[in-house]
Amino acid sequence: MKHKHVFAIDIVLIAGTLLVLAGLIGYSRPLVIAPLPGFVTADTSVLFEFEKAGLILIDDNPDFTSPDRIYAEDNLVINLKPGVYYWKVQGIAGTESEIRELTILSEVNLKLKQVSEGMYEVVNAGNVELDVEVYDDKEIVGNIVLGIDESKEVSGTKFIGSQKD
Amino acid sequence: MRARKFQELNLSEARKTKMNNKTAFLAVFGILALLLAPNVLALGISPGRTTVDFTPGLERTVSFSIVNSENKDMNIVVAAQGELKDYITINDKSFSMSSEEGSRQVTYTIRLPKELSPGLHTAEIVVLQLPEEGKLSEAYIGAALAVVTQLHVNVPYPGKYAEASLNVIGPESDGKISFVMPVLSRGEFDLVNVRATIDIYTSLNKKVATLNTNEVSIPSRKRKEIVAVWDSSKAPPGPYRAVATLLYDEKSLTLEKDFEVGEKRLKIEKIEVNDFSLGDIAKFEMLVENTWSEAVRGVYSEMNIYNKDKKLMAEFKSPTYDIDPLSKTLMVSFWDTAGVKEGTYDSTVYLRYGGKSEKEDLKIEVRENEINVIGLGYAISERRAPRGENNGLVTILVIAIVILVMINLLWFLFLRRKIKSR
Numbered sequence: 001m002k003h004k005h006v007f008a009i010d011i012v013l014i015a016g017t018l019l020v021l022a023g024l025i026g027y028s029r030p031l032v033i034a035p036l037p038g039f040v041t042a043d044t045s046v047l048f049e050f051e052k053a054g055l056i057l058i059d060d061n062p063d064f065t066s067p068d069r070i071y072a073e074d075n076l077v078i079n080l081k082p083g084v085y086y087w088k089v090q091g092i093a094g095t096e097s098e099i100r101e102l103t104i105l106s107e108v109n110l111k112l113k114q115v116s117e118g119m120y121e122v123v124n125a126g127n128v129e130l131d132v133e134v135y136d137d138k139e140i141v142g143n144i145v146l147g148i149d150e151s152k153e154v155s156g157t158k159f160i161g162s163q164k165d
Numbered sequence: 166m167r168a169r170k171f172q173e174l175n176l177s178e179a180r181k182t183k184m185n186n187k188t189a190f191l192a193v194f195g196i197l198a199l200l201l202a203p204n205v206l207a208l209g210i211s212p213g214r215t216t217v218d219f220t221p222g223l224e225r226t227v228s229f230s231i232v233n234s235e236n237k238d239m240n241i242v243v244a245a246q247g248e249l250k251d252y253i254t255i256n257d258k259s260f261s262m263s264s265e266e267g268s269r270q271v272t273y274t275i276r277l278p279k280e281l282s283p284g285l286h287t288a289e290i291v292v293l294q295l296p297e298e299g300k301l302s303e304a305y306i307g308a309a310l311a312v313v314t315q316l317h318v319n320v321p322y323p324g325k326y327a328e329a330s331l332n333v334i335g336p337e338s339d340g341k342i343s344f345v346m347p348v349l350s351r352g353e354f355d356l357v358n359v360r361a362t363i364d365i366y367t368s369l370n371k372k373v374a375t376l377n378t379n380e381v382s383i384p385s386r387k388r389k390e391i392v393a394v395w396d397s398s399k400a401p402p403g404p405y406r407a408v409a410t411l412l413y414d415e416k417s418l419t420l421e422k423d424f425e426v427g428e429k430r431l432k433i434e435k436i437e438v439n440d441f442s443l444g445d446i447a448k449f450e451m452l453v454e455n456t457w458s459e460a461v462r463g464v465y466s467e468m469n470i471y472n473k474d475k476k477l478m479a480e481f482k483s484p485t486y487d488i489d490p491l492s493k494t495l496m497v498s499f500w501d502t503a504g505v506k507e508g509t510y511d512s513t514v515y516l517r518y519g520g521k522s523e524k525e526d527l528k529i530e531v532r533e534n535e536i537n538v539i540g541l542g543y544a545i546s547e548r549r550a551p552r553g554e555n556n557g558l559v560t561i562l563v564i565a566i567v568i569l570v571m572i573n574l575l576w577f578l579f580l581r582r583k584i585k586s587r
Contacts, residue, residue: 003585013576017569024565028558042211042230052558065379065390066334066345082213092559108312109209109234120308125234128213162289162313163213 028052030091035102042105044082044127049075053089053097062086062099082106082127110161115153122159123151129164207234208294209268210312218386219286219320221279226256228272229314231292236264240295243271249288249318252276275316283322289313319351321385326352327359327413333424340398342424344376344407346391350383357382359413363393366406368459373400401491402427403458430456431464431516431523434493438536444503447536449481451496453516455488462487464518466496470529471511478510507531509539 030053035046048056056076059067060083070078085102109126124130124146134142135158144152145164209232217225231241239262245253254274262269273290293311328349335342344363350356359381365374376393383389404425411418435452449468455461463485470479483498509530516523527540 006581006584009576010581013573017573020565020569024562028562061347061388061390063390065392066332066343092562105211106213107209107211107232108213108314109207109232110310110312111205111207111234112308112310114204114308125207126209126213156308158309158311160291160311160313163315 025095028092029095030089030097032087032089032097032100035100037100038103039100040103040105042082042107042127044079044104045077046080046102046104047075047077048072048087048089050089050097053091055090056087057090058085058087060085062101064088064099080104106163108161108163110159112159118157119153119155120159121151121153122146124148124161126161130161131164133160133162135159205235206237206294206308206310208232208239208292208310208312209234210292210314212314214315214317216317216319217275219277219281219318221277223277224274226272226274227316228270229290230268230270231262232268233262233264233266236267238262238264242293242295243273244291244293245273245288246291247288247316249275249277249286249316252278253288253290253316255290275318277318281318281320283320286318286320288316288318290316319386321353322351324352325354325356325414325416326350327356327383327411327416327418329411329418329420331407331409331420331422333407333422336397336426340396340400342395342397342426344378344393344395344409346378346409346411346420347388348381348383348391348411348413349388350385353385355382355384356413359383359389359391359411361391361393361409361411363395363407363409365395366408368404368406373405397426400426401458402430402456403490427456431461431488431518432456433514433516433523433525436514436527436538438538441502441534441536443505443507443531443533447500447502449483449498449500451483451498451514452493453486453488453496454493455490458490460487460489461518464488464494464496464516466498467515467517468498468500469513469515470500471513473508473510475511478505502531505531507533512538 031051033049033051035048050056054071054073056070056072056078057064057067058070058078058080059065064086070076082104085104086099087102088099089097091097104127106128107126108128108130109124110130110132111123111125113121113123115121122132122144127148129148130146132144132146133140134144134154134156136156141156142154144154146152211230211232215227215229217223233239240259241262242259243255243257245255252275254276256272256274291311291313293309296307296309328351329346332345332347333342334345346361348356348359361378363376363378364372365376366372374395376395378391378393381389381391402425404423407422407424409420411420432454433451434454437450438447439450441447451466453464464487465485466483468481469477472478479500481498481500483496486494486496488494509528512527512529514525514527525540527538530537530539
């Protein structure tokens with residue numbers, strides 16, 4: 001008990017060291033800011049905001065078995081196809097952030113521009129490939145497939161667009 | 166609707182010929198706006214598909230958004246069609262959307278029967294924008310536009326049942342190719358043991374590798390991935406075929422996928438002109454390497470030479486050649502240098518084959534008795550940007566840890582002993 005104060009300093013030093021180490025680990029851990037957990041949108045351009053990380057990992061399964069790896073120092077806009085995604089960021093020495101889920105909803109969007117009498121330019125303005133049924137009065141007269149932003153000139157009186165399988 | 170009322174109001178005022186300047190301007194603007202308005206109809210719907218796992222007697226309300234992309238007044242009709250239409254109730258079958266309403270949330274309720282056969286069952290919710298009627302001006306579209314949101318109901322198969330696909334990702338810069346197999350457990354029961362072996366074949370059907378994926382268990386109606394990685398860095402460039410045998414419990418499933426290693430590429434190794442005199446015909450000998458593991462046929466070179474004003478001064482082609490796999494061929498072309506002065510000229514060489522072309526920008530140094538080709542053999546290496554922010558973070562961490570270590574060492578090895586020894 002002669003060196004009681006020495007042991008007290010030992011304990012304070014060890015506890016202090018552990019606390020500082022824990023703080024350093026917390027400080028160096030990558031931080032994800034946006035998109036928020038469970039974010040749902042039909043916009044295919046998504047802004048990823050994060051701190052203390054240099055690598056974004058995006059996968060369509062939470063096990064990250066085949067992630068897309070995107071090296072980025074700063075916030076980054078990434079174009080994604082409709083679907084459910086899981087993402088996280090990786091910082092120094094492989095430290096990883098929390099995993100967040102993100103859903104890009106499919107949007108079927110069809111645009112008709114009249115070119116001449118009975119003739120239309122059909123435009124896929126959505127974010128998925130479209131199957132468009134073309135009718136003349138009540139009779140189906142054709143079927144066209146439109147890629148994203150693709151357009152075709154077609155004659156008809158009714159146009160029905162749906163997501164292609 | 167508001168735009169139309171606005172225009173009608175101004176037309177009636179015009180008839181009265183009592184317009185003041187402001188209303189005259191508004192009337193003209195209104196008519197012009199209507200006449201110049203593009204003849205466009207647009208309609209959106211999101212999501213395009215909703216997928217539901219079947220449970221007997223399932224009752225669920227599904228919502229979707231109708232998007233008024235062109236911000237127009239529109240009359241909408243919603244109806245269900247397809248195999249499951251009798252199990253669907255639309256909660257709002259017809260309504261109007263004003264030009265100010267960007268989107269509207271609509272719902273339908275599904276009440277599924279107690280039994281459905283295994284597999285996929287579908288229905289379509291059709292949202293129809295009725296044609297505009299009785300509109301003044303040419304901005305009238307007589308066609309009807311409709312968009313569909315699909316309903317997919319997956320009914321589990323009896324026992325154990327897997328659906329899978331094979332995706333080939335890569336090669337990465339280190340030559341690694343990932344074979345990723347998403348597996349869906351579509352049966353009533355969980356899949357306990359799911360794995361696959363993947364055989365890699367060349368275009369000559371010679372097996373060059375066999376890979377094993379990881380092993381997973383997949384609960385009923387869930388999806389998981391199994392992966393195998395192949396190091397293709399030593400494999401000759403060319404087409405390959407992957408044959409995957411998925412083994413799940415007592416059953417198996419075979420999947421195939423073609424993929425390529427490397428690029429179908431021809432490389433100009435060297436261009437030489439020997440025995441040359443200015444004013445004569447120069448014979449360009451071009452050594453071309455085929456790095457692909459299959460022959461490339463019908464290859465020819467096209468060389469363009471530009472003067473000091475960057476204008477084309479000469480264009481000459483070689484005959485066509487067939488280049489064997491992984492071999493080199495000397496291609497010859499001729500340039501008539503009559504009237505050409507000594508100097509250095511910009512040049513572009515194209516290797517053209519089967520709709521593709523490889524391009525090299527070079528400089529041609531023409532002298533009295535020699536032509537030198539400058540610019541072959543340079544390599545552009547990929548460089549990664551410096552990682553400033555992370556370097557700063559590492560520095561802070563290193564300094565903090567060094568200080569901690571020093572404090573501890575100072576205490577435990579020096580100060581502590583000193584105090585104890587007093």
